[in-house]
Amino acid sequence: MLKIEHLTKHYKGSSKGVTDISLHIMPGDLYAFIGHNGAGKTTTLKCIAGIQDFDAGEIFVDGKDIKKDLIGCKQSLAYIPDNPDLYEYLTGIQYLNFIADIFGVAAAAREERIRQYADELEITASLGDLISTYSHGMKQKLVLISALVHKPKLLILDEPFVGLDPKASIILKDIMREICAGGGAIFFSTHVLEVAEKLCNKVAIIKDGSLVASGNMDEIVEKGQSLESIFMEVVNDSGSIAKTDMVENKKHSS
Amino acid sequence: MYSKAWTMIKLELCNLYGCNVLRFSKDKKSRKKAAVMVAAWACVIALFVLYIGALSYGLVMAGMGEVIPAYLITLSSMMIFFFGMLKAGNVIFRKEGYDMLCSLPIHQTAIVVSRFVRMYVENLLLAVVMLLPGLAVYAWMEHPGAAFYLCSFFCIIAVPFLPVAGATLIGALVTAVSARMRHKSLVTAVLSVLAVLVILAGTSKISAMEEELNLVQLAEMVSVIFSMLGKLYPPAVWIGSAAASGNILVCLACFGLFFAVFIAVAAAVSIRFSFICQNLYSNLAKHNYHLGQLKKESLLISLCKRELKRYFSSSIYVTNTMIGPILGVVFSAVLLFVDPASVIKEIPLNVDINKLIPFAIGGIFCIMTTTATSISMEGKNWWLIKSLPLTTKAILDAKILMNLVLILPFYLISELLLIIALKPNFLELLWLLIIPAAISLFSCVYGITINLHFPVFNWETEVSVVKQSASSILGGLGGFIIAILCVFGITKIPENYMDLWNGAVCIVILAVTAVLYWKNNQTDLRKIG
Numbered sequence: 001m002l003k004i005e006h007l008t009k010h011y012k013g014s015s016k017g018v019t020d021i022s023l024h025i026m027p028g029d030l031y032a033f034i035g036h037n038g039a040g041k042t043t044t045l046k047c048i049a050g051i052q053d054f055d056a057g058e059i060f061v062d063g064k065d066i067k068k069d070l071i072g073c074k075q076s077l078a079y080i081p082d083n084p085d086l087y088e089y090l091t092g093i094q095y096l097n098f099i100a101d102i103f104g105v106a107a108a109a110r111e112e113r114i115r116q117y118a119d120e121l122e123i124t125a126s127l128g129d130l131i132s133t134y135s136h137g138m139k140q141k142l143v144l145i146s147a148l149v150h151k152p153k154l155l156i157l158d159e160p161f162v163g164l165d166p167k168a169s170i171i172l173k174d175i176m177r178e179i180c181a182g183g184g185a186i187f188f189s190t191h192v193l194e195v196a197e198k199l200c201n202k203v204a205i206i207k208d209g210s211l212v213a214s215g216n217m218d219e220i221v222e223k224g225q226s227l228e229s230i231f232m233e234v235v236n237d238s239g240s241i242a243k244t245d246m247v248e249n250k251k252h253s254s
Numbered sequence: 255m256y257s258k259a260w261t262m263i264k265l266e267l268c269n270l271y272g273c274n275v276l277r278f279s280k281d282k283k284s285r286k287k288a289a290v291m292v293a294a295w296a297c298v299i300a301l302f303v304l305y306i307g308a309l310s311y312g313l314v315m316a317g318m319g320e321v322i323p324a325y326l327i328t329l330s331s332m333m334i335f336f337f338g339m340l341k342a343g344n345v346i347f348r349k350e351g352y353d354m355l356c357s358l359p360i361h362q363t364a365i366v367v368s369r370f371v372r373m374y375v376e377n378l379l380l381a382v383v384m385l386l387p388g389l390a391v392y393a394w395m396e397h398p399g400a401a402f403y404l405c406s407f408f409c410i411i412a413v414p415f416l417p418v419a420g421a422t423l424i425g426a427l428v429t430a431v432s433a434r435m436r437h438k439s440l441v442t443a444v445l446s447v448l449a450v451l452v453i454l455a456g457t458s459k460i461s462a463m464e465e466e467l468n469l470v471q472l473a474e475m476v477s478v479i480f481s482m483l484g485k486l487y488p489p490a491v492w493i494g495s496a497a498a499s500g501n502i503l504v505c506l507a508c509f510g511l512f513f514a515v516f517i518a519v520a521a522a523v524s525i526r527f528s529f530i531c532q533n534l535y536s537n538l539a540k541h542n543y544h545l546g547q548l549k550k551e552s553l554l555i556s557l558c559k560r561e562l563k564r565y566f567s568s569s570i571y572v573t574n575t576m577i578g579p580i581l582g583v584v585f586s587a588v589l590l591f592v593d594p595a596s597v598i599k600e601i602p603l604n605v606d607i608n609k610l611i612p613f614a615i616g617g618i619f620c621i622m623t624t625t626a627t628s629i630s631m632e633g634k635n636w637w638l639i640k641s642l643p644l645t646t647k648a649i650l651d652a653k654i655l656m657n658l659v660l661i662l663p664f665y666l667i668s669e670l671l672l673i674i675a676l677k678p679n680f681l682e683l684l685w686l687l688i689i690p691a692a693i694s695l696f697s698c699v700y701g702i703t704i705n706l707h708f709p710v711f712n713w714e715t716e717v718s719v720v721k722q723s724a725s726s727i728l729g730g731l732g733g734f735i736i737a738i739l740c741v742f743g744i745t746k747i748p749e750n751y752m753d754l755w756n757g758a759v760c761i762v763i764l765a766v767t768a769v770l771y772w773k774n775n776q777t778d779l780r781k782i783g
Contacts (some may be wrong), residue, residue, distance in 0.1 A: 012282065051640045053780040074643035085634040087560065089567030097548060101556035102642050111548045118545065128543030 001027050001154050001185040002048065007057035009043055018043050018209040021057070025154075025187055025202075030180045032196035032217075033189040034227075035206035036235060041189040042082065044206070045158050048187070049079035062153050075103065077154040078147035082162065082189075084139040088132035092123065092142050095131060096149060103150035110149055117145040120171050136163040144172065155179060157188035161195060173199055197227040207235045258360050262368035267375060269714070271722060287708055291724035298727070303387045310391035321479045322392045323385075323406075324494025327413055328487045330384035334377045334417035340446055341717050342418075342425025344570045345373055346523065347531055348715050356528075366524035370516070373422065377414040385410050392498070401500030408509045409497040415512035416489055419519040424449055426523050430530050432569075443572035447580060553644075557652030558659070564631065565624060565656060570716050571631065574726075578621030579664035585618055586671035605744050608682045609752055613740045615668060616693030619661055620733025625701030627726050628653040629782070630710045630719045636783050647775040650702055657698045665690060685756045689740075692760050696767040697733025703770045704729030711783045736763065 002025040010017035018040035025031050035041050046052040048059055050070050059066040061073035087095055093114075100110040118124040121141040131139065140163045147155060155176075161169050176186050176199065190196050196203060197217065204214035212234050213220060221227050268274045276288045310322050346369045355365055389406045392398070428449065432441035484491045489508065496504035551559070565571060589611075632639060639649055669687060672678075678686055708724040720726055740759050747755045 046637075049641050051637055051780060053778060071643045071645060074641065079641045081637055086638065087564070087635055089563050090560070093543065093545070093548075094563070097551075098556055098560055099642075100548075101551050101553065102644060104553075105550070107548050107550045110550075111545065114548070115545050124545055125541045125543055127545065129540060 001025050001029070001062060002187060003058075003060040004044075004048070005058040005060075007044065007047060007054055007059065009047055009052065009054040016040070016043070016209070018047075018206070021206070021211050023204055023211070023214060025185050027153075027183045027185055028180050029185045029187075029202055030176060030200045031185070031187045031202045031204065032200040033187060033204050033206065034191070034193060034196060034231060035189075039206045040209040041206055042158055043209075045079070045156050045187070045189060049077065049156050050074045051079070076152060077156055078150065078152035079156045080140075080143050080147050080158060080160055082158040084136075084143040086131050086139055086143060088130065091130055092127035092134070095142065096127070096146055099146040100149050105150050113149050113151070114145060117148055117175075120175075121145065121168055137165055137168065140164055141168060144175075148175070153184050155184065155186040155188070157186065159189055159191065161190065161192055193227045193231055197221060203227065205231060205234050259364040259367050262360065262364045263371045266368040266372040270372065270375065272718070275712075287724065290708070291727075294724055294727050299383050302383050306384055307387040307391055310388040311395070314391065314395045318479065319392055319396050320495070320498045321483070322388050322494075323409060323497040324480065324483050324491045326385050326388040327409070327490035327494045328483050330381050330413055331417040331487055331490060333384070334380060334414055335421050337380075337721075338373065338377060338418055338421030339424050339449060340573045341570060341721060342373065342422040343429035343442060343446075344425075344715060344717050345369055346422060346426060347429050347527075347534055348717075349531075349534070350714050352531060362527050363521075363524045366520055366527050370418070370422065370520045370523075373418050374414050374516070377418050378411065381410055381413040385413065389497075398498070399500050401502050402497065405497040405500055405502055405505040408502075408505045409493055412493060412505075412509040412512045415516040419516045422523065423519050426526075426530070429534065430526065432534075442569035443566075443576065446569065446573045447576055451580070451584070553648055554652060554655065557644075557648060558655045561628070561652050561656035562659070565660070568631070568716050568720075570720050571624070571627070574720050575622045575624045575660075578619050578623075579661055581621070582615055582618040582668050583664050583671070586615065586668040586675070589675040590671055605741075606749075608676055608678055609685075609744055609756075610741060611672060611676065612685045612689035612756075613693070613737045613744070615672065616690035617734045617737025617741075619665065619668075619690060619694050620697035620731075620737070622726070622730040623697045623701040623733065624657045624660065625653050625698045626705055626729030626732075627701075627719050627723060628656075629702070629705040630713070630723060630725055631716070633711055633713060633719075636711050640779055640783075645775075646777050646779050649779065650774055653702060654698045657701070658694070661694055665694065681753055685753075688760055689756065692763045692767075693733045693737055696736060696763045696770075699767045699770045699774065700732035701725075701729040702774050704732070706774060706777055706782060709782055 002023070004021055004023040007021040008017070008019050010019075016038065021040075021044060023031075033041055033044070043052065047054045048061070048066075050066060050073060059073075062076040064072045064076070066073045087098075090098065096114050097110070100114075105113075114127075115124070118127060121144070123138055123141050123145075126134065126138060131142065134142065140160070144160070147157075160172060164172060173195075176188075180186060200217055202215065203217050203220055205212050213230075217227070221230055272288070276285065279285060306326065310326070313319060313322055313325070346366070348369075356362075385406075389409075393402065393406075425446075428442055428445040432445065480491055480495070483494075489512065493505060493508040493512075495501075496508060629636075669690075672686060673683065676682070676686070705725045708728065710719055710723050710725070713719050713723075743755060743759070744752070
């Protein structure tokens with residue numbers, strides 16, 4: 001579903017960026033992407049979503065090369081940013097209609113999906129209001145519905161649980177499982193390691209712009225350990241070489 | 255209270271014209287763009303200085319040196335007033351940072367004072383650029399006493415007080431009225447444009463009255479000018495005459511009076527500040543929506559509708575870009591009632607008005623196009639459009655289409671009025687229709703080109719994009735400058751070749767437009783912003 005080969009992106013005049021990232025995400029994968037602040041998670045996600053250009057490497061979405069068919073790749077995926085800056089001058093329903101128009105979703109299909117997800121997330125009554133009146137959580141719900149309205153094969157989410165109320169978080173997790181069970185794939189960044197451990201079948205850990213571990217969750221997190229302890233060991237410079245090596249060896253083993 | 259006000263003032267001024275961002279930015283690209291921006295501003299200022307210097311020199315040579323201060327004060331005050339009126343509401347009552355400031359232990363007067371000071375400092379720069387060259391020429395040629403220099407100093411720093419206060423008062427009134435309404439931005443835009451038109455009509459009436467006076471009192475030109483300025487803007491005559499004669503006491507008295515008015519207006523605004531802000535920022539949320547039947551629209555229509563909604567959500571965007579088309583219609587309507595032959599007498603160009611009008615109307619229509627800032631106006635939402643499966647062409651086409659849709663009704667009304675007023679023959683009618691259309695089309699596409707080169711996304715207020723960005727200066731006036739160049743060409747072309755010239759101009763403009771359009775569509779938007 002998503003193939004990243006040797007992705008490298010650096011910002012001019014800054015040491016930030018990512019170097020030589022390679023990842024394969026298969027249909028049905030629920031893939032967590034974890035790392036400290038400024039590690040390069042958002043940069044990677046933005047490159048996949050076609051928002052940012054990159055210096056070297058290749059990205060394939062659903063078999064399409066992002067360099068050759070950017071529009072085709074975007075048509076297959078949906079991206080949700082960490083901070084949902086939406087068009088505040090539109091109402092919720094106008095925004096959803098706009099996104100559905102862009103993806104060419106038929107009127108009946110969009111109506112059905114919007115009704116389903118808006119009811120589930122309990123924001124149907126607010127869809128006629130301007131987005132500027134929405135709280136952070138409501139915006140998050142709206143952008144989530146807009147991402148689902150065109151039934152994407154791949155969902156790219158940047159810290160999707162931030163700002164959501166507990167009920168909405170549970171619904172989102174259910175939706176994520178549902179999408180993956182239906183053959184879709186999800187790649188999302190998060191700082192909530194417990195959620196990642198319980199929800200995902202795969203995980204990738206990024207540190208200072210480089211991938212230090214990636215693979216099946218049950219292979220990386222061995223019995224008696226937690227993702228939290230693995231993460232701390234892997235990202236901790238001192239005394240973590242042995243563990244990192246171990247995890248590195250598991251890289252791409254799946 | 256005072257120390258907090260001072261802290262707030264420092265906060266307002268530290269990033270004036272984006273200085274602070276530039277100071278600490280390590281991005282070479284943005285520094286390069288800032289350098290271009292500074293160069294563009296330097297060119298505009300140099301032209302201003304030259305024009306004011308030459309004007310003042312001419313007045314001294316004609317023996318009317320003493321009117322220079324009053325004349326330039328009136329001119330700069332008018333500019334500060336009109337430009338200030340369009341942006342005052344947005345600067346004083348701006349939303350950005352309001353919630354954060356309200357949560358701090360600061361009196362709202364400190365916030366109002368800091369925003370007034372920002373308006374003052376911005377306009378003080380304009381006053382310096384306009385007054386200094388004129389006063390320097392006066393000093394150089396008339397050799398006034400030492401008191402003149404002291405008076406000039408007080409004169410320059412006093413000039414922005416009254417027009418800023420007046421502009422802010424009107425801006426605040428417009429904002430206060432619109433704050434109670436559902437479509438605040440649209441109401442603000444309409445009221446602001448109406449206020450500008452009413453004041454323009456009023457001042458032109460005063461000037462018209464004085465024209466009659468001129469004929470009778472040509473011999474006493476100086477007193478005629480003073481009388482005219484006195485009717486237009488009396489404070490300019492009070493402080494201007496005092497500066498020219500070196501009367502320091504009157505100068506100080508004027509300074510005190512102007513400052514007192516400025517403070518009084520700031521105090522008046524601060525009383526209703528939180529009420530206006532709260533009404534302005536509170537949006538009605540009904541929570542009663544029922545999902546009905548939804549409609550599918552084409553890509554371009556959907557994008558264009560979004561552009562229109564974005565446009566009408568910003569009063570400063572509307573007022574700045576609507577002035578051109580509205581003035582175009584007003585200009586065309588004036589020709590219905592005024593004999594075109596008498597208009598041409600007033601213009602120092604030896605040319606048939608029917609040949610001139612198509613370029614003039616095209617140029618007026620293109621004063622500040624929407625496309626010149628339409629990419630920057632995406633601001634923090636830029637990620638969204640970039641993440642969608644849209645070609646660059648589709649995104650940019652929607653922006654151009656919206657600009658053309660906005661101009662279209664004004665163009666049609668204007669053309670109709672001009673046809674009735676000028677009664678053109680077939681070829682003249684053809685040029686009257688084609689030339690403004692070609693200039694408008696060029697202007698829209700050129701605006702996009704410039705904005706792609708000078709985008710600004712991390713802006714604090716819409717004012718900084720619409721009024722102060724490099725893109726608005728370089729891109730907004732593209733069509734206007736082309737029109738001026740074409741008019742200049744007309745004066746050099748023999749009458750027999752005029753149609754050939756018009757045809758060639760249209761072909762060149764459309765060809766350049768086509769090339770720019772093609773180049774714009776090749777842009778990889780991931781590299782922008």
